Amino acid sequence: EAQVTQNPRYLITVTGKKLTVTCSQNMNHEYMSWYRQDPGLGLRQIYYSMNVEVTDKGDVPEGYKVSRKEKRNFPLILESPSPNQTSLYFCASSLVDPSTDTQYFGPGTRLTVL
Amino acid sequence: KQEVTQIPAALSVPEGENLVLNCSFTDSAIYNLQWFRQDPGKGLTSLLLIQSSQREQTSGRLNASLDKSSGRSTLYIAASQPGDSATYLCAVSGGATNKLIFGTGTLLAVQP
Numbered sequence: 614e615a616q617v618t619q620n621p622r623y624l625i626t627v628t629g630k631k632l633t634v635t636c637s638q639n640m641n642h643e644y645m646s647w648y649r650q651d652p653g654l655g656l657r658q659i660y661y662s663m664n665v666e667v668t669d670k671g672d673v674p675e676g677y678k679v680s681r682k683e684k685r686n687f688p689l690i691l692e693s694p695s696p697n698q699t700s701l702y703f704c705a706s707s708l709v710d711p712s713t714d715t716q717y718f719g720p721g722t723r724l725t726v727l
Numbered sequence: 728k729q730e731v732t733q734i735p736a737a738l739s740v741p742e743g744e745n746l747v748l749n750c751s752f753t754d755s756a757i758y759n760l761q762w763f764r765q766d767p768g769k770g771l772t773s774l775l776l777i778q779s780s781q782r783e784q785t786s787g788r789l790n791a792s793l794d795k796s797s798g799r800s801t802l803y804i805a806a807s808q809p810g811d812s813a814t815y816l817c818a819v820s821g822g823a824t825n826k827l828i829f830g831t832g833t834l835l836a837v838q839p
Binding site for chain 2: 672705717718721
């Protein structure tokens with residue numbers, strides 16, 4: 614089954630404790646991205662990757678890191694999480710060009726930073 | 728800067744009613760517009776994608792239209808069912824990064 618998977622689905626952590634949210638897709642998609650969803654603000658893009666070893670900042674990249682060492686994986690790293698990063702996070706992928714190709718979303722990771 | 732607005736924020740209708748969800752955007756220079764459905768505890772599911780050169784797309788009971796010049800799109804749902812209850816999001820893509828810019832969604836409740 615074609616899908617985007619994220620782990621963990623739920624995470625409660627404390628300020629400053631490094632964490633990684635994994636994202637994997639099995640569709641051989643080149644484009645992958647991370648979004649955060651906050652009430653009243655909608656979904657905002659954090660980082661995106663056009664292909665392996667090619668990443669770039671989205672609208673709200675501060676406090677996040679990403680890497681794209683393999684085509685299928687695109688982990689999101691919070692080196693020193695803070696309470697304002699409490700949010701619902703989504704990973705997404707599309708075949709090549711998000712302007713023409715359908716985007717597929719993972720189930721989401723609900724992160725709480727205390 | 729592109730801004731996407733969805734009105735109303737919430738909508739409750741009785742089962743069987745036809746309904747229209749609205750999406751507006753400020754910059755008409757878009758590549759495409761997509762409608763998504765978001766169920767509680769789940770990710771987004773793409774419903775329809777309309778390329779900038781197209782006027783509408785249809786899938787089953789869903790019909791989405793696009794009027795680039797006026798910066799508007801509508802999602803028409805025919806004969807609504809309780810299973811249609813979800814949050815509906817529209818998103819436009821454009822600009823140098825082709826990223827999606829999302830509206831804040833319309834929460835739809837279809838009452839049995």
